[in-house]
Amino acid sequence: MIKSIVFLSTILFLTFLIGVNGQFQNSVILDQNSNYNLQWIIFNETITIQVSINKKAWIGLGWHCQGCQKDGPMENADYSIATFDENGQGYVWDCYQENDPTSQPQNDTVFKGAEDNIISFSGYQTDQYSIMMFTKKLSTGDTVGDHILVNGPVDFVWAHGQDNSFGFHGVGNAGRTTVNLATGSTNSGPDYVNWHASLMLVAFGLLMPFSIFSARFLKVFHWWWPLHYVFNGLASVCALIGFIIAIVMLDGLDFSTLHSIFGIITLCLVLVSILFGALSHFLWKPTRVGTPIFPDMFHWFVGRCTFALSIAAIITGMVLHQVPTAVIIVFSGVIALYFGVIIFIEIYKKVYPNHVDFSHGGATGYTQGINHN
Known part of the structure; x- marks a missing residue:
């Protein structure tokens, strides 16, 4: 009971802090074209992340497990994906991508033993702007559908759609970047x-x-x-x-x-x-x-x-x-x-097996029958 009260107080404090200050601990732009802006704040064992883009489209943010850099961009990644209805109201889904580059992320609840571990979320959009925000524990204890978010370097994958129809993000609308959640520095690694x-x-x-x-x-x-x-x-x-x-x-x-x-x-x-x-x-x-x-x-x-x-x-x-x-x-x-x-x-x-054209100064240095092979 006491743990639940402390945890709820933490969430309320984060919500109050963000609402009053309008600022997060760190902010990085992962894509200049869409102004994909990743912001976050960590308090105790909880993280609140906000992502905004200058486009009316669904938003996705994923991360790989520690030491899994050899995985493909989408393979075995933990995702939070925001979709929006016709009124611009957003819903943030807790998703996971299996080791199959041809498929797309699915809700955690589809996988046996996985859970939806997003504690709270919000999302909205206008004709030229989309935003999602969600809160979850750094380590949810879900070993099937979640990866631990450390207060340090995290291998992120990001994407947004061409519109609100969730599916293939389109060429140039996705990327992969390592972000240090402690310092806010980024490293895309060797190209x-x-x-x-x-x-x-x-x-x-x-x-x-x-x-x-x-x-x-x-x-x-x-x-x-x-x-x-x-x-x-x-x-x-x-x-x-x-x-x-x-x-x-x-x-x-x-x-x-x-x-x-x-x-x-x-x-x-x-x-x-x-x-x-x-x-x-x-x-x-x-x-x-x-x-x-x-x-x-x-x-x-x-x-x-x-x-x-x-x-x-x-x-x-x-x-x-x-x-x-x-x-x-x-x-x-x-x-x-x-x-x-x-x-x-x-x-x-x-x-014309024997025809060699010298009329335009061609075949200079020509020698009949030279064949090095």
């Missing part, structure tokens, strides 16, 4: 995803196509081999660094998505292609007649398979990380254009 994506895009979307093109169509020039060697080497280095970043980001190999499976297979094929390419180079003889199946044709075949799988890995990665559809379409169009050029040249070579 592993963007570094990984950039390196892989350069490796397989830029360098490897040039490497393949030079080996296939530029052998009439003396300089095709160093061009192929340098581009392929740079592509391999970028791919290897990007792969290491992915391992660090996920704390090991991951086979849970098509993107990761395609990526792992692609890197394995890169290594095999390098091996066959090296053998092809060192076993080459100027007196040979024809192109041997091993290792030369093996090298060609593995190289083409590597490029095809790398494109599949890039596109599935874009889908997984919710890259805007327009970007995916443009990238796919560029790759389609590349294949179109290849097909055109192949057909042209079949129709």
Whole structure:
């Protein structure tokens, strides 16, 4: 009875303190576009959190367990989500997200042994503003549906909708940031995803196509081999660094998505292609007649398979990380254009097998029959 009176007094004191001062202990902006403002105050073992955005939409705030940074942004996260009715009145739900990136958070009461541990809440919105506030214990004792909020660094995930219809938040409307509840400092950590994506895009979307093109169509020039060697080497280095970043980001190999499976297979094929390419180079003889199946044709075949799988890995990665559809379409169009050029040249070579155009100063350094493979 005494504990209940003390606890109720704490809640009333927090409500009074916030209502009188209109201020929280700390305030951080997690997203500049929506002005996603996270504010909080901790008193004894209780925390009151307020989130506001400059938009008429549902609001979500989640956090991971301590030491669970390797989990995906939404995986195994504890959430408080505010939805609003047509009159602008809000309801804050105590939710949990299972280890399934394709699903969405569900009410804690859906899970066996979990409870709704939000003590009090409020929420309202206007045409250009939404706000939610809730109070709960730092440690609720609910080991199924809740994670402990510590008075220190907490791995937060945030999101808001495009409107009041709860569902997919939309591209750019979510993020992940570590917030220190004791000091108010933030740390988004290394931008592993963007570094990984950039390196892989350069490796397989830029360098490897040039490497393949030079080996296939530029052998009439003396300089095709160093061009192929340098581009392929740079592509391999970028791919290897990007792969290491992915391992660090996920704390090991991951086979849970098509993107990761395609990526792992692609890197394995890169290594095999390098091996066959090296053998092809060192076993080459100027007196040979024809192109041997091993290792030369093996090298060609593995190289083409590597490029095809790398494109599949890039596109599935874009889908997984919710890259805007327009970007995916443009990238796919560029790759389609590349294949179109290849097909055109192949057909042209079949129709005009001995034609070399010198009319515009082309084919400088041309030497008939130079073939390093």
